[in-house]
Amino acid sequence: MTNARPLVLDTEHMASHLMGGGVAVIPTDTVVGLAVEPSQASSIWGLKRRPADKPLILMGSSTDSLLEQVLADCHHDAHSLADRFWPGALTLVLPARGEVQDALNPGGSSLGVRIPACQLTRQLLDRTGPLATSSANPSGDSAAMTAADAAHYFPALPQLGPQPWPQHSGQASTVIGWLGPGRWQLLRQGAVIPQELQLEE
Numbered sequence: 001m002t003n004a005r006p007l008v009l010d011t012e013h014m015a016s017h018l019m020g021g022g023v024a025v026i027p028t029d030t031v032v033g034l035a036v037e038p039s040q041a042s043s044i045w046g047l048k049r050r051p052a053d054k055p056l057i058l059m060g061s062s063t064d065s066l067l068e069q070v071l072a073d074c075h076h077d078a079h080s081l082a083d084r085f086w087p088g089a090l091t092l093v094l095p096a097r098g099e100v101q102d103a104l105n106p107g108g109s110s111l112g113v114r115i116p117a118c119q120l121t122r123q124l125l126d127r128t129g130p131l132a133t134s135s136a137n138p139s140g141d142s143a144a145m146t147a148a149d150a151a152h153y154f155p156a157l158p159q160l161g162p163q164p165w166p167q168h169s170g171q172a173s174t175v176i177g178w179l180g181p182g183r184w185q186l187l188r189q190g191a192v193i194p195q196e197l198q199l200e201e
Contacts, residue, residue: 038100040132071096089116089174091113093110118165184198184199
């Protein structure tokens, strides 16, 4: 274990780091996260020692930038929920195809997407475009709740500044999957409870 403090980068320099293929530690509205360009998603699995059959989440700063990566069939339902719950702790798992889906969910046919309710990270996403993300912890360990936690796990990774970061919920996002027009399935209960949805088992 090292006592060295991680490098803290402002939005501009962090965007350059990420767009150059680097991995970074970022704040979100749920837990502390790891972020990388989608084409470099395998870096996160390697750092976390996590199996590639556990998909990563695509975070963006706008609904349109995220829905570009998913099939048009789900756009109406996804926009309806995005208008109510984004930015926020609701992840939508939507049918997808293309290079981003292949990178974040190898062998799968869906993509989890959301806009975080953390202004600092949305400013970063404005510069970089959508990023592949996961919680900042090795697989099987507790999620990092602070910058110090993340530095303990990943001392070599730069962190987004300025710090201290805004307060987060400490609870993972709720995850729901699109089954068809007007139909959603609850995949993980988290910080958001969309009461008005009829969620299927």
